[in-house]
Amino acid sequence: MGFLDNAINKTKEAVDAACKKTEEIIGEEKTQVDIIVLKTKCEKDYMKLGEIYYNILMSQGEIPAEEKALIDDIDQKKIEIAKLEKELEEKSK
Numbered sequence: 001m002g003f004l005d006n007a008i009n010k011t012k013e014a015v016d017a018a019c020k021k022t023e024e025i026i027g028e029e030k031t032q033v034d035i036i037v038l039k040t041k042c043e044k045d046y047m048k049l050g051e052i053y054y055n056i057l058m059s060q061g062e063i064p065a066e067e068k069a070l071i072d073d074i075d076q077k078k079i080e081i082a083k084l085e086k087e088l089e090e091k092s093k
Helices: 002-059 065-091
Strands: none
Touching (some): 002 065
């Protein structure tokens, strides 16, 4: 039985090592997902802050040149979005 016991012990050790490695990989993957989630939340916060700043600038009479260029770009994109949304709506009728 020595050979069989030895084979069983080696198999158990291999399975234990594989389980440990799998747990490590899962832990690393979870950490990577947590990082992505936090980055996404930051991006959403930046967008919200940008919208607030955009609205502040739009309510002011005089807008600095750099911000004015960005606002003009945003306004153009909004027009294009509205146009594309209207096209989609018409196609779906």
